[in-house]
Amino acid sequence: MPRRATTLDQVAASAGVSRMTASRALNNQPGVSTEVRERILRIANELGYVPNRAARDLAAGRPRVIGLLCADMHAPFVAEIISGAVRAARSAGYEVLLYSLLEPHEELREGVAPLLARSTQGVISTVVHRHDHLPQLRAAGVQVVNIENPEGGGSTVTADHYNGARSALRHLLELGHRRIGYIGSHDEMISSRERRRAWEDVQREQGLPRDRQLLVKGDNTQATGFLAAQRLLALPSPPTAIFANNDPTALGVLEAARLLGVRVPRDLSVVGFDDVPQAAQSHPPLTTVRQPLEQMGRSAVNTLLALLAGIDPVAPIITFPTELVVRGSTAAPRKGKLSLHRQRKGAGEGPDEDAREV
Amino acid sequence: MPRRATTLDQVAASAGVSRMTASRALNNQPGVSTEVRERILRIANELGYVPNRAARDLAAGRPRVIGLLCADMHAPFVAEIISGAVRAARSAGYEVLLYSLLEPHEELREGVAPLLARSTQGVISTVVHRHDHLPQLRAAGVQVVNIENPEGGGSTVTADHYNGARSALRHLLELGHRRIGYIGSHDEMISSRERRRAWEDVQREQGLPRDRQLLVKGDNTQATGFLAAQRLLALPSPPTAIFANNDPTALGVLEAARLLGVRVPRDLSVVGFDDVPQAAQSHPPLTTVRQPLEQMGRSAVNTLLALLAGIDPVAPIITFPTELVVRGSTAAPRKGKLSLHRQRKGAGEGPDEDAREV
DNA sequence: ATGAAAGCGCTAACAA
């Protein structure tokens, strides 16, 4: 059985100093001579000393813990955010407590907010699709830094969805595309709204035909990307390029194109958003817009830590630039019109009838 | 600013009892009359009392915390496991500390094991592809329950990969398939080895042709599924069904089939493993084998808690049954041989040359 | 630069 762990007192005794000197040395605080400090550190190491968090937190009056509130652990982007957050937190001597909402749309259960208030010093929230949990947390006295969701007020770390979308659209324009379809999503997420706004602005600025049929609503899944693409490609004058609100949607577009005999990128260019791992593995590999998620996770923690230290953040909203990742799903449009003669091929068993129901 | 939180002393004072009585009442311990207990609970609630974890952990001599060691947060299955674990832990009054290794193959960094030993009572490990971190943790005196990785010894919660794979293969056999290809993975994961063993056993038991060409090695990604499928379908006598080691691989097979003009499920049946969210969204939707991941996460926590309470687990390895999810990618094979005349169609830009390199 | 004293908020052990 693990006999009692080494305590600070033991380290201090071994080093022949008081407990307080040992504490200071181990916490990188001033007031210890270099020589003594080194001896303490060496002895602590030899003894395998690891501070007792509970005691430390209790004495300090606040836990060195950051809460991480996650709504949908499945969302491909949370993984990277979490990695970044955990890394930043740990290197600052903080632990990360995980609070995953069980259902993506679940309310913050009764009592979670006060519990977080008591067990953590602050919370990073990756809940993007609703923001009514924020007032609850704030009422309980927790500092919150949001990721991707500036709406609840307070500090937010986000990516530049608007300009990211614009960079994707600029890429398509530079290739020569003039009819660019857009598959959007629910507008509850600001990221989706921003991306759509970029598309609308570009349409206007470029004097492109204001054809509302080029905008189809999806829900960020491959399934609706598939259906929406069928709808767009069945248009009398189909787009030569489709910008999808996210990668799964774009992968659905690729699928629909293949089913309809529309070749990507020869007959149709496709751009996604997020750069999920599969984006590089599709055929053709997907051109998409990458967010620096790991960095955003780190930044969120650092912002929170600054807030806790009483340092006002540089800005309430910290926006990170995105990066266009050009792969194989985009090319210049063909000169002629999209040939439609192969369209219905092989679609016998497909959900053709539903294509209009998107 | 959040004024000082309510303490146990305040609750006790308000209720007119000693601190200890209040403590007992709030911890569901015996030795408090029903009447007094109810009054204490009511007052605690009114005052918004939330126990201070640090104080509690310090006094009790052990933290009510479980560590969750994750290797690859991207892996689609960890999300569900985590949800289950967090739910079970919290309902037992434990917090979950997240330790995510930054790289999937990263060593357990120096100091992490003792740190876990100090900050948690036990650890759930979802690190499946290596097990050298286990001795480290155990040496530091941490109880560990593994998920999906029985190899380091100790308690393990896993799914029945062997019989899961068999159920998939039985499904194909019942449909009438006799030439069944298998796309495997690195054998460092026991799950992969078990699934392959099932395929080999079935081949043997059924007296199916022992054709080593039917087994292709992949690496659990869509990209290699794509390549491996091309290789299988280019065989002189191609399989009528392909069992893939996991869903991404199977999705790659679907992609390759589409490219080659091989219709699924008419010309080729495809089965995956895991039931990732996209499996239901592919075209056709993927027949696959589902693991009860959420339940496994819960079970891992409960096993750990039992271990901590000194209760020996029922068995060192707890195996959960899997469930075959039949969707649209499987059907009876066609009577004739797979027609190959359309195979090279549209593959002009594809990575045909690489198909053999899988 | 170092140390002594005090106490964080709770629970374990024992007493009544």
Added chain:
DNA sequence: TTGTTAGCGCTTTCAT
């Protein structure tokens, strides 16, 4: 059934 007494291991504050 209830209360009292001692800490848990650390940091804070104030001394030296």
